[in-house]
Structures are given as C-alpha cells and as structure tokens.
Amino acid sequence: MTDTRLNKQGVTEQAFLAAYDARKYERPSVTVDMLIFTVTQEKKKNYRKLPEKTLRLLLIKRGDHPFLGQWSLPGGFVHMDESLDDAALRELKEETNIDTIYMEQLYTWGAVGRDPRARIISTSYMSLVDSAALNVKASDDADDAAWFTVSYKLYQEQKTLTEQGHILERLFKLNLSNEEAELSAMIKVIKTVSGKIAKIERIIIDSQGIAFDHAQIIQYGVERLRSKLEYTDIAFNLMPELFTLGELQQVYEVILGTELLKANFRRKIAGMVVETNEYTKAAGHRPSKLFRFNPNWENTAE
C-alpha cells in the first residue's frame, strides 16, 4: 500500500523515509554479552560415589585494553543487518559451535560509564548447553576462552527499619574459579521501601579479575537461572538425551546451591520426564533407570 498522506511539512511517507538520516545524532554502540552455562562432571572419587557436578560459565581473557588480562563475558557488537537475537546466536556459535540451543534475553545494561572506551549499551543473553554435546569441540577458537566454576552465595544480610518502611541490604559473594585463575566479586543489593515505593539497586563492591560490570551481569544471570529452574523445564537443556533422576537432582542442587530431598524432588519433576527401559551399568550400587525429557509436559509458565 502506498500512503499518499502528507505530514505537517507536506511530505509523503516515501519522501520522508528517503530523506531520513539517523546519522545526524550521536548514537551509542550496542553489544550483546553471553552468559553460557553448562554443568560438568568431575572424576569419580570412589568406585561407589557418583561423580560430582559443577556449574560452569564460559569467560574470555581480555587481550587488549581496557581490563587487559582480566576475564569478561563473550560477546560483541551488533551488526546493522542482524537482529539482537541473531547477534547473540552468532556469538554463541563462535564460542561453542552449537546451533540448537536454549537462549533467553536477560537484561539490557545502559549505565553511562560502564565501558571506558565509549558509550556502550549491552544486552545480555543467557544460554544453557549440555556439556556432553560441547566437549566435542570446545573453545577451538584462537581466543583465550575458559570455563569457570560458579559459586554464588548470600554473604551478609542487614535490615534497617525506617519511619516509612525499611532498607534491606544484602551482600552476595560471587566466585569464579578454575585451575588457572580465581576471580571474585561482591555485589550489594539494596532494597529500599519507603511508603509504597520500593526501589532495588545493585552495586559491584569489589571485582577481582572480572572486567567491566560483568560481575553484576553474572549475578543477575545466576539469579534468573535459579528462579527459572523452579518453575520451568530449562534444566533439561543442561542434560544429555538420557539421564538418571539422581543426575538430574544433582544439576538442580548445584545450581540452587542447596540439598534436596530425593522423594520430594522426584514428585516435583515426575511429569517432566518419561522413563525408558534402559539402566545404568557398572555402578557400585543399585543401577538406576534412565529417563528422557517428556516433550508433552504441560508447562503453564511462559
């Protein structure tokens, strides 16, 4: 349809668009930052014991200023001819070489001084990958990528009552470690309630070896991952095709940072899985049935 209506300047839509020049104004740069999580197995410590699982995050060692030598989230600039999601998928593919993957937009970070180079606004994405599918081709890229074990805990909590409400300050400790490096950060989350108005503020108190504001982005991502684990089926993106319920429970436990009771856990996830006729072998104890994801699981959320 050709719209022939005129605007106040007496110009048609076609002419208006042809004359439009976005470059008249200064614009920020836009990047995507990827939180790529996986869960890996350690070695068996004992012929009986199950191998321990750990939550891992992919980071890149910076080879240039700023934050030279520190670790940052993989990511890059959004091209003019690709959508935000496509840019995220492209970065993901570059780092992990996996196509079919769970990916979700998290949040867009837009503080003015968050990147010392220039005004850069960054949209963060979270994706979950099965480490079995990954190990085939990991970090074959030339850049200095490495997986870090993620630990995220509440460190201190303080509540102050005020006249109109209260202030809740919580200090979280984020630890990222592997054989090569040990990174950490403290993130302060301040919730101020005054009358009916509540405000939440997040500040990086101390960032050791983590570039930019990425400690905060990681904190946000871990919290989202934890909360979504409880009411969606995202955990299965971290699992191989076949798995035991014990392994699935381990994944929940390592992400949530708590122990769960077996009987209750099984009840909770019962509808999400389908049993197979296969069993594990060569365990120093009773073999367990293998399950797969139930693709007809009715998920009310999202």
Added chain:
Amino acid sequence: MTDTRLNKQGVTEQAFLAAYDARKYERPSVTVDMLIFTVTQEKKKNYRKLPEKTLRLLLIKRGDHPFLGQWSLPGGFVHMDESLDDAALRELKEETNIDTIYMEQLYTWGAVGRDPRARIISTSYMSLVDSAALNVKASDDADDAAWFTVSYKLYQEQKTLTEQGHILERLFKLNLSNEEAELSAMIKVIKTVSGKIAKIERIIIDSQGIAFDHAQIIQYGVERLRSKLEYTDIAFNLMPELFTLGELQQVYEVILGTELLKANFRRKIAGMVVETNEYTKAAGHRPSKLFRFNPNWENTAE
C-alpha cells in the same frame, strides 16, 4: 591507579582509550519505549454499586511519518550522557509529571526492520502510576496523548502433536479503546517443543492503528504485569495512600481479567496491608475499613 601495562601493539591503556573512536563503525539508534499503566474509576452507575475500574495505558498519536495518525508508546532516543534508566525516567516525567514512581525494565526489541526510518533498538520499560496522583496534571503536554482502556484475552488455542514433541499456538486479542479511537491487534504466540528444545516465537498477525511493533511490546508488558501481580506487591503502585480491600481486589481483577473470591483474596494479601481506623462514608451499603500498604511486608521475590 595508572596502568602502565602494554597491549600487543605496545600501547598503554591511557593511550589506547585516547585513540579509541567508536564512530568508525555504523551503529544503531537506541530508544526507550514506556508502558505507563494506571487504573481509573468510572462513574457510579447506581448509588449502591461500586464504581467500575479499568486498566489504562498511555499512548501518543503520531503526528509524522511513519505510521502517521496511528498510536504509539511514548518514548524517545537515549541521550549520550544519560543511562537507559535515566532516559526512561525522563520520558516518564515528560508525559506524566510524576517523579517517584514504580518503573521496571521489560525487554529490548532488536529486529532489523522494526522501524522503517532506521535501525532502531528499543528497550521497553513498564511503570505503574496511581491515577489519583496523576489526574492533577494529565497530558498537559502539547502532544496528542491519551489513555486507552486495555483488554487482553486468549482468543484461540491450538495444539499439534509432532513426533518429537508438540506445537502450541495461541492467538491473543489485544484491544485498546477510548472515546476517540478503537485500536486492536492479534498476537500469535507459538511454542515449539522438539525433543528437549523449546522455542517461543511471537508474531503480530494484525495491528489496527497501533504503530511499529508496539502491539507486541504491549502484549509482553500486560503479561509481565499479570504475572508480577501474583507474586509481588506491585499492585500498590496503582493504589492511593488509603484504599479499601474491595478496591484493591477490583484492581487485581481488572488486571488479571478474572473474578476472585473475596475470602481467599483477603487471606492472600493480608500480610501486605495494615488497617487504619478510618472508614469509607456515604456508600449505599456497609462502610468499609481503609487500609494502607504495609511497608514491612516480607517479600521473598526479587
């Protein structure tokens, strides 16, 4: 601290940053789009009946190409010296003249062709305002702003079983109306489950009078508002200082689009409110106690 380390090109951080020029690359424009919700009262239809409440959204009539004459969300470009949040607050202030307000970032929209003028990436924010505080100074701005009644309903649902899972297609109908105009859109939400990989896609099927991809942004916002209503205290941002529990329930009902049972509703919100010694007057029925928000309500979520 002055970092004197050199990168691979033998340049210090200081020199690197001084030479950095972001303008070398083409960049998209970044805007914020505001979803400003309020709940207003209709006239009493009967000396006994409570006045009906409706959920309202603020829209702006476009006075220029593209989408000339259609309605869009208020918003604008992010300046180079302000954060994303500050840009959103500025837009909010321009439209409503209110400072202390609930505001939350929703999602960032980054499809390539979403704006015919140029490559524009837009971060959407949702804010909730008390209509009582608002009516003092509403839309005094020169631009053509108006409040629209929001109706959002599931229209059609279709489930197709496939070999590896299923496809769930849901069609939602969004209606925005006031005395002046009647806008509508159909939004299709497609959830594809294949094996363990689930994908959600949202498409605008038909947008009548709503500019750009804003129908989709509104749909996303209404869904977020509904879900947050159930597990947080955001509803109180739509309430005046003092309110009756009946009024509060009306607000919940009009947003959720369902009727709630009084006794159960009261149980649910019991901890969030504090009673006062005041009562409503001149009702054609038993007067009701006035409540205020309980600022010491322990909210576990977020």
Added chain:
DNA sequence: ATAATAGTGTCTTTCAGACAGTATAGT
C-alpha cells in the same frame, strides 16, 4: 425492607517438606 458490599469461618484439595523404610548392584 432491600440491594449492595463488608467481613468471617470452615471444609476440602493440593502441594511442599520431612522422614523412614525397602531394594540392589559392585567390591
């Protein structure tokens, strides 16, 4: 008196948490 809303009590079902018990492989 009546129509409308205000406010309370309680039964049932569902679900989460806790815990105790039985089953079964490999060494």
Added chain:
DNA sequence: ACTATACTGTCTGAAAGACACTATTAT
C-alpha cells in the same frame, strides 16, 4: 557383609479453592 545409591510410602502442615454465613449502611 558393606556401602552408596535407587526407589517408594506416608505423615504433616501450609496454602489455595470453594462456599456459606453474618454485618451494616443509604435509600
């Protein structure tokens, strides 16, 4: 036999849903 995990049954209490009942005002 022992150890570590696999798997099941059931008690409890909390929360959600449904419904019935009483209270109180302006007209």
